Structure formats: C-alpha cells, structure tokens
Amino acid sequence: MNLFKELKTLLSENIREYGMYIALFVIFLTFSFMTDGLFMSSRNLSNLLDSTGYIAVLAVGMTLVIVIRHIDLSIGFLAGFLGAITAILLMHAGVPMYITIPIILILGIIIGLCTGFLVAQVGIPAFVATLAGMLIFRGALLQVTEKTGTIIIQDKAFNMIGNGYIPSLLEVNGLHLLSLIVGFLGILLYIYSDIQTRKNKIKYGFEVISKEIFALKVVFVSAIIAYITWILAGYNGFSWTVIIMVLIVVIYHFLTTKTVLGRHIYAVGSNPEAAHLSGMNVKKITYIVFGSMGMLAALSGILFTSRLQSATTTAGTLFELDAIAAAYVGGVSSAGGVGKVTGAVIGAIVMAALTNGMNLLGVGISYQYMIRGGVLAGAVIFDVMTRKKR
C-alpha cells in the first residue's frame, strides 16, 4: 500500500518527464492492439526506428537550439542539399565513402557556424536568418541536381548506413547474437549508471526513492530494452541507423548533463544576462549550438540519402518542422533553458509511431496530419499546464 502511495506521488511530481514515456507506451499499446500485434512485429518496429533516425538526430540538435531561445528553419533543405553533395562526391567525383562522410560533416559544421555568425554576431533574429538559409539551400539543392535529376547511389557500403544491419555473428534460434549482446551490454550499462547515481545521492544525504520503487524502475526499464532487443534480434538485429541514433543520443546526453559546455548551454538559455555576468561567453555558446546543428543536419542528410539510396530534388522537405515538433513533444520550452535530448528522441519516436501506426490502420493522410497536429498541440498544452502547477 505504501509502495503504491509513493508511486503515486512520484508520478504526480514528475508527471512532465514521465508523461512522455507514458504517452509513448499508450501509443504503442493502442496500435499493437488495433493492428492485432502487427505494429509490434519485428519487421515493423525495425522499420519504424529506421525511419525515425534522420529526424531524431535533427531533433537532438534542434532541442539545444530551442534551449538557447533560437530556432533553425534551414536544416531540412540543408540536410537535403548536403545529401545531394554526398551523392555527387560518391558517384560523380569518385571520392571514397570514408572521406566523403567527414567532408560532409565538416561542411555541415561550417554552414552551421555561418548561421551562428548571423545570429550571434550580426544580431539577426534566428527565425529570419534561417528562413533565408532555408530558401538558399532549397535553391542550392535544385541547382546541384538540375542536370542529373535524382542521383542513384550504387556504393553498397554507403547504402548500408540507412538500410543495413550490424553483423549477426551467429544465429541462435533465429535470433541475432551480436544484437542480443549489444542489447545486454546496454542493459548492464544502464543498471550500473543508475545504481551509481543512487549511491552518490545516498552518500550526500539526498532524498532518494525507496529501494522497492528503485528496483521496480530498473527492472521495468531493463525489461523494455530487453524486449526491444529481442524483437529486433528476431528480424535482422540492430540496424546501423539505430546504432548511430543511440550513439548520438548518448554523446549529446553526456555533453548536456555532465560537462561544463552543457551547463553553459542551459545557463545561456535560462537567463542570458545572468550567464554573461557569470563570465560565460554567450556568443561562443551560440556558435557551438548552431555548429552542432549544422553537423547533425549533415548527418541527417547522410542517413536519409543512404536510406533512399539516392539523392532527390526534394529531399529534406519539411524535416525542420518534424524536428521542431519532435523537440516540443519531447518537452523543450521556447522560454529557454528547459529540454532534454532524450526527450527529443522520444518525441521523434512518438511522431513516427503515429504515422506508422496510422499507415498500418489505413487512416487517410488528411486525418493523419490532423491527428499529429492535435498530438503536438496536446503535448505542449500538457507541458504548459504541468509547469503552471509547480
């Protein structure tokens, strides 16, 4: 009974944070039920995560941009443009893949820094500066694909990024061994870090959740990771896209929560004047955040181009808005200083799951847009309401 009580207070205190996971859970459950389990089948789940990848990495970068109270509308066509450049380098210039990818990422960083220059140094509102960027990159994409139209990529290694899976090593009862190992390691890592955090909190006399609840939480999360691993291992195992996505989230999660740079980003977002008076370099942070956004846009372009195995003239259309929606569903606040990169990824998965599930159910595209819009509005309303209560 006591346990139940604590669970209740815990939920009501952290409703904002858990709300997103609960929503995700409900969406998954509803769709599995309505599609007779088709939604949670190995093949569909694998597809769903792969199609989330290129939006999820954008949403991670976008979250930081919104945290420092800016916005970036240019990233959609920037991703499309850089994807086309990737295709040209690979297919027309004959540059090998392992050189092409760093070039594209660096190009993304440079373009991001240019946006940063306009916003931080010249003082143009980010909305306008990146709207201009959006038009420019759209034009640039059309320009480079004008003669050839869609560029088909025949580089098998490159196409693996968006379509391939990690090698299985051995198949055990039709399950991919390496994927199982990766999932298992992931669970161990999660349990280890959670126990470590808890230990530290106890050491400093902080309030911690009770042992039972803690155990419940660890078992619950581990079970989810295990379940997803098991499902994915039953199809083709972890795809490279999922691995890249997880890597990006882990790196950015570490950067934002454990480093001085991360602290500076959130400080600048929550009160730029105070950050300046605390000796932080607000301009430098703006550069870094837009630079990272540019790099992630380049990565998104690579993922998308690889997935389609070609660069098209309309690649990247509306990616920026999907990324912004994902970031807001993930709990970022436009007032600045609030928002987690993990939330952004969950947000991206929520939005992708909606599309995927409704496609399976055969819901018309017109209703799909309306429902997704409603979910976005609902998430933000929920966010505002729970914030007010505190």
Add this chain to the structure above:
Amino acid sequence: MSKYILEMNQISKHFSGVKALSDVNFKVEKGEIHCLIGENGAGKSTLMKVLSGVHPYGTYEGDIVFEGAVQQFNKISDSVKAGIGIIYQELALFPDLSVYENIFAGNEVKRGGIIDWNQTIVQAKKMLEKVKLDVNPDTLIKDLGVGKQQLVEIAKALSKDVKLLILDEPTAALNEDDSENLLELLGELKRQGITCIMISHKLKEVISIADKATVLRDGQTICTLDAAKGEIQESIIIKNMVGREIDDIYPKREKKKAGEKILELSNWSCYDPQLGRQVIKDVNLHVKKGEIVGLAGLMGSGRTELALSIFGNAKSYKLHGDLVLNGTSTTLKHTSDAIKAGIAYVTEDRKGDGLFLIQDIKSNISAANLKGISRKGVINDNEEIKIAENYKNSLTIKASSLEQMTGNLSGGNQQKVSLGKWLFVGPKLLILDEPTRGIDVGAKFEIYTVMNKLIEAGMSIVMISSELGEVLGMSDRVYVMAQGEIKGEMKVEEANQEKIMQLATQ
C-alpha cells in the same frame, strides 16, 4: 470652491503586508508648481500611482479629492478623463512613429470611426506651439533628442486637456540646457493655469522652481515647505529627507588599517552607445585591501554603470581612462577576464540578471566557477554537491534541499545563493550592488556579518547602496555619486546623512 485642486487625505497602501504609504496627506493648490521630494523608496512613485489609477480605487485607504469631488479612479483612463496627466521617467513614446502620431496615440482625432489625419496634424502643431517645440510633426520620435522627446510627452498630456500635470524626475536624463528649457516651460504652463507636480532629486531645480515642496520619508508625509515663507532651502529639505533613525543593526568589526591599493580608476569615463550618452564622467576612485568602500548616491546616479564597467565592461561601453589592478594597468574585455582577475559583481537585480531561476541551488552556486568542479570539461557532480552544501551551511541558506529551484526561494535566500555563487569564485574584490534590497532584517544582518568575515579574511568590498544607514554603518570610506560623476569622497567618521544627501542631490 476650495483653493486646492488636489487633496489626498490619509492615503495608506500595503504591498503584501509591507506598508508603502501610511496616512499620507498631500495637498496641491491650483496653479502652483509643487515638488515631491524623498529618498528612493520613500513612497513618491507609489503615491503618484495611487493618484493616477495604476493602483485602482479600493486597493488603498483614504480619499482623493480632485477639483472638489471625491474621485474613484479604477483605471488610468479614469484619471486621464478627470484631467490628470502623468509623465514617467521612462518615456512612453513609440520611437518609430511620428511626432503627431505619438501626441494623439490612444486619443485619436476621429470622424465616424476613421482617423482624420489632416486634423490630427493641425492639432498637433497647436500642441507643439504650446510647449514651444519647433519641429516638423512628421519627424520620427527616434530622430529627436531626449529633451525634445520629453516635450512631446508634455504636448501629448496637454492634448488631453490636462489640468494637473505630474512629472516623474523629468530632468534625470536631460543635459543642462534641456533641463533649463523644460523648467522654463513649466513656468509658462503655470501662467496658462496648469498645475504641476514634479518629482525631483535635484534640489537646485526644486529651489529655483517650486512654490511648495512636500517631503516624504518611509511612506509618510514629513512636511510641506512653502517658498513664500522662504522655507524651500537646501539645508531644510535635506534635514527632513534624512531624518530617519539609524538602528544599530550593523555588526561591529574591528577597524584595521587598510592595505595597498588593489583597484584604482583614473579619469574613467564610459559612453553608452545604446543610450547615446556619457554614463560615467571622469571618475577617480580607489579601493584598498581589506576595506569596505561605500558607493552612495540615488538611483540612476551611475553607480551600477560604474560597477559594470569595472566588471569586464559587461555592457560594452566605450571606455576612456585607466584601470589599475594590483599596480598594473589592465584592460578587462569580458566578464570572464574580470573573474579571472579576481573581481566579482553581485547584481542589484538578482531575479533579472543574477540567478538562473529555473535551475536548482547547486547549479546556481557553481555557475560562475564551473572550472572549480570539473576536470577536462567534465563536471564532478559530487564535488558540486559538497561545495554547494558548504555554502548552504556557511551562509545559512534556508531550503528543503540543494535541488530546490532558486525561483522558489525567498528574497533573502536568493541573495545568499547569489552571494555564494560569487564567493565560490574566490574573488579579491567583491562588488555588492544593493546587497540588502528587498530582504528582511534578519537576512540583512546575516549578510552584513558575512561581509565582515570576508574583510577580516583580506577581501575588499565595494558596496553600492541607496540606504544611507547601511552606507554609514558598514563602510570604511564613502564615495558619493550623482549624474555619473563622483561628487565627493570621505572617511566614514567624517560622513553623515546630510553630507551624503547634499552631494547626491547636486
């Protein structure tokens, strides 16, 4: 009919338990220029807000009698309708609109719901004549100087058939010529039969123009002086302004001989390109090791600007002059340079530019010295908690835990977090800007005690304060500022409230 155009009787006003005005009586005769004088926080602005309906009828006690009738202003437009016009220190003009659009903003000349622009311009010209402003009504406000903008504000008030004009420190931002011009205009308006209430800190102006002067102190009417009786004199006004009892709430500190100079400014001037004017003029000032230097003066006298110009030129002024730190001439280009050089600045506006209100206590305390809790850019959470815990204990910050959001703390505890943040930097020179504004007596005492401990440990403190008692009770040496200049320097033994107030109101 009574000779008074305005009688405010027994006005009392509370702000969440704090008394801002208590039983204030304020009477203004028809056709006079009546000055309202008092220290910062004496209640002048609150009284004018009650009068103009910013604080609506029912939120205060007492009566407002205007032109013989008791008034119940529920909103600002009610007082405007009755003929009361108020001009605030921060001008309420639209910089990108023309003079005539501004004069009739909110009071448009309409015919059948459609604005008659020709008539507007004709009327605007009339108003401009009245205030003797010779500009084309098409001119945009942003192309006018502050002095002329002020006149446009007055023209705007006149366009509403104002009978009682209230000006809140009208000359604070003006140069001498513009000030004189404005005072002349007030005299002219008086001849036209318009009554004026002017809030001012510049006693010379008061003496030259006022028919009557009412002094407020701590939310109470102290006296009303009459020029006809020869009562409006500097010494009399100052005596009434500063008569506050100084409580003995300042912890004692053993006075030691101050050490060598750690900071020296010579011919220090700052030009603010955003405001387009000189904010600091030719300041010479020094701070020695182990002393508290009080920086007294009224609001807007340039004290904060001076502090920010020392603190890594935080507002990007154009600087002239020499800044010598520990014997070497230095340029501090960024706040981070200042922190490295051992200077810390605790802001007067802790909610605005001091704290990260949506972050917890520990992140706020570590914010200015993340290097101190990190290795190779990775933060050691445990170290952060340990350090934050230390400051929480030594500064007696009252909070449920270090993870409490600073936005939810009381003013005093917020100030302590702000102080803790800067102590963690380990400064040699601590600049405290209004360190005890808006906090209760107990917390004040605790902050004074901390200051004394720091001085004993060899730190130097510059304390900016509007509270004369605090300046006299805590400082070793006092500088008085007014209009961006240092008007005087004295040892605390030689200082008293009258002396400081006299310099501050020059």
